[in-house]
Amino acid sequence: MLEKYSQDVKLVHKNFPLSKHKFAVMAAKAALAADKQGKFSEFNEKLFKNQKNLNDATVQKIATELSLDMARFDKDKNDPAFQKLIVRDTKEARLAGVRGVPAVYINGKLLRSRSLRAFEQMIDAELQKTK
Structure with a gap:
């Protein structure tokens, strides 16, 4: 990733x-x-x-x-x-x-799903905001 x-x-x-x-x-x-x-x-x-x-x-x-x-x-x-x-x-x-570990945040937002697809979707959404 x-x-x-x-x-x-x-x-x-x-x-x-x-x-x-x-x-x-x-x-x-x-x-x-x-x-x-x-x-x-x-x-x-x-x-x-x-x-x-x-x-x-x-x-x-x-x-x-x-x-x-x-x-x-x-x-x-x-x-x-x-x-x-x-x-x-x-x-x-x-x-x-x-409240527990591991906890993953992307730009201050908690990633609730641990699937690679969820990671990609959230990262892509955050990157779109910067364009």
Whole structure:
């Protein structure tokens, strides 16, 4: 999808760790640390696939599988700026009415259907407004 609209669309990820998940904040920080090594998407995908088994060991295993520099990863996970970013993203998400993840917004409008066709239709409609 991003390839098709690469000139017109930008993907922005916001953190919204759910309080019901004990390791959600830690996982968000780990994903941000992975991003510093250019592996955010891969890391985040593996986090979602392993969300029922999420703990410190799982996060470390994912980082190892992605061949991250582990010393740098462990240091970056504890960057205080990440906590500030997560708090800011969470506030923004709550103001936008987000109740769960993943939530997809296109130009501030919630995408209710997850089909590729619905994505395309909504993106095309928004792009038409700019022409």
